[in-house]
Amino acid sequence: MKTTTTIASLGMAVGLALCSSAVVAQDNTVRIGLYAVFYHTAADPVSGPFTQPGLTADVGNVQTLYLAYLRRLSEHFDLELTAGIPPRTDTIARGPAKVGSVPWDGQTVGTVKWFAPTMLLEYKFNDDSAAFRPFVGAGLNFTHFYDRKINAAGDAALGGPTSVSLKNSVGPAATIGVYYRVWHTWHVVGSFSASQVTSTLETNTAGVVRRTNVSFNPEVIVLSVGYSF
Helix, strand or coil, X not given: CHHHHHHHHHXXXXXXXXXXXXXXXXXXXXXXXXXEEECCCEECCCECCCCCCCCEEEECCEEEEEEEEEEECCCCEEEEEEEECCCEEXXXXXXXXXXXXXXXXXXXXXXXXXXXXXXXXXXXXXXXXXXXXXXXEEEEXXXXXXXXXXXXXXXHHHCCCEEXXXXXXXXXXXXXXXXXXXXXXXXXXXEEEEECCEEEEEEEECCEEEEEEEECCCEEEEXXXXXXX
């Protein structure tokens, strides 16, 4: 009898330990999915010597792989670090149809890659037992631009081989979405996010420097699957 009681007690202790560790294990979540970015670009006219009035630029929408890590802070609060695999984004000329005799408006004149990690503090509605949990969040976005290139069409319009730079950006970000648990440790998420991304674009063509200020105003739709552990 004493042996049976001891075994039962050990079993309960192990069970409680496993339950406790399961709760702790689910404090971490990783997600992967589709990251679709839609830009609403506003750029000042390009300024600088020998520059035709009205030149400006836009960027093309992109899709890439979404990756995220979440840390559970409490039943209702999570801290999320989110990013996408850096995509190559087209720079599209806007303004007059031609610069001199060179086509301009609508031409792809360059490309750029960007890495934009975002940290968000999120609030989830309902409690942990609910399968369906809407959420809202706010935080900061950091955008690093790199691998910036002007192509042959851009060089021709700007008067020769041209280098380009873009300043990094830090700005506010916000998100709204829905979480649905499909199994104990697996879930799916759909979300809509917006962030403030601004930069100064500068080109250099044989010493002729031109500049414009750009607000990218990206809006992001994410569809992802997550695993908690």
